[in-house]
Amino acid sequence: MLKIVWQAILESKSIVLASHVNPDCDTLGCALAMFDVLRNIGKEAYLFNATEKLPNKLRFLPNFEHISSQLPNNFDTLILFDCAKFERVNLNKSTLKQKIINIDHHLTNSNFGDINLVSAEFSSACMVVFEMLKANSIKISSKAATCLYAGNIDDTGFFAYGNINSKTFMNSAELIEFGADPVYISKQLKQSVPLARFRLKEHVMQTVDLLKNGRVGLVVIMQNDLKRSGAKREDTEDIINIIRDLVSVELGIMILEEEDGSFKISLRSKNFLDVSKIALKFGGGGHFGAAGFESKITNTHTIISMVLNEFDEGIMEYEEKSK
Ligand SMILES: [Mn+2]
Numbered sequence: 001m002l003k004i005v006w007q008a009i010l011e012s013k014s015i016v017l018a019s020h021v022n023p024d025c026d027t028l029g030c031a032l033a034m035f036d037v038l039r040n041i042g043k044e045a046y047l048f049n050a051t052e053k054l055p056n057k058l059r060f061l062p063n064f065e066h067i068s069s070q071l072p073n074n075f076d077t078l079i080l081f082d083c084a085k086f087e088r089v090n091l092n093k094s095t096l097k098q099k100i101i102n103i104d105h106h107l108t109n110s111n112f113g114d115i116n117l118v119s120a121e122f123s124s125a126c127m128v129v130f131e132m133l134k135a136n137s138i139k140i141s142s143k144a145a146t147c148l149y150a151g152n153i154d155d156t157g158f159f160a161y162g163n164i165n166s167k168t169f170m171n172s173a174e175l176i177e178f179g180a181d182p183v184y185i186s187k188q189l190k191q192s193v194p195l196a197r198f199r200l201k202e203h204v205m206q207t208v209d210l211l212k213n214g215r216v217g218l219v220v221i222m223q224n225d226l227k228r229s230g231a232k233r234e235d236t237e238d239i240i241n242i243i244r245d246l247v248s249v250e251l252g253i254m255i256l257e258e259e260d261g262s263f264k265i266s267l268r269s270k271n272f273l274d275v276s277k278i279a280l281k282f283g284g285g286g287h288f289g290a291a292g293f294e295s296k297i298t299n300t301h302t303i304i305s306m307v308l309n310e311f312d313e314g315i316m317e318y319e320e321k322s323k
Pocket residue numbers: 026027082105124125155
């Protein structure tokens with residue numbers, strides 16, 4: 001499959017590299033690295049992301065300035081990175097005649113592409129891209145290496161989550177050899193916290209709720225809370241991890257009110273709960289330890305009890321198994 005995808009890319013004349021809405025470092029890392037690779041071999045390539053305000057924190061990634069929220073007029077191949085579902089890129093699939101390539105590492109990926117390169121055993125979509133480039137002996141510049149290293153370190157929580165293995169470290173070492181600067185990248189991702197994000201954390205720490213004997217940590221962030229702290233949506237991104245990090249918590253839940261009044265629910269587990277199953281049940285997706293879904297239900301209590309029911313079931317299943 002690593003060769004088939006590259007072959008399809010070589011056969012394409014003009015390629016759009018698409019990352020998911022409200023992008024993280026992994027999805028952008030893939031697209032930006034591939035942009036560099038394709039431009040270097042003389043291919044016509046475009047970067048597409050439907051989000052109007054892209055996260056400032058990720059501006060350090062090489063080629064970021066080439067991202068556009070418009071599709072070019074002519075292209076024959078569309079590659080999606082780090083998307084469990086086609087809808088993640090905010091495009092209408094039925095109006096597209098182009099070949100679709102799906103490159104991802106989500107457990108819940110629906111294999112929506114004409115070609116699917118989906119490997120859930122990889123710690124990030126960036127690592128899937130890296131494997132593909134290596135399998136086809138493609139030259140990797142320091143710019144591409146920076147993008148791939150950054151996406152991977154972000155998706156693994158700086159080499160801390162259950163999706164890492166020795167290969168993750170070996171690949172990272174190789175990317176450093178290719179010119180990625182790990183100290184510079186960590187500084188950009190970690191030591192660049194705007195005051196508003198700090199203030200939002202303060203709000204979260206003061207309002208976090210512990211449920212189910214402390215095994216569930218819950219935080220609700222409304223648009224008003226964002227306004228009060230001056231924070232933007234992108235500033236909510238790490239919040240869910242603070243909740244999960246509480247010693248007693250197995251399941252962290254963050255309920256975020258979107259500008260249109262709908263809700264984004266982020267889920268994190270620490271040890272045994274498969275949150276991708278919960279997210280999938282409510283139309284979302286993700287990984288074993290990190291997943292999410294969207295909801296049009298405007299009563300947060302209803303959303304909370306829906307998720308808590310699933311938590312109870314997950315606990316019961318786990319206890320059955322470990323008997
Ligand atoms: Mn990812």
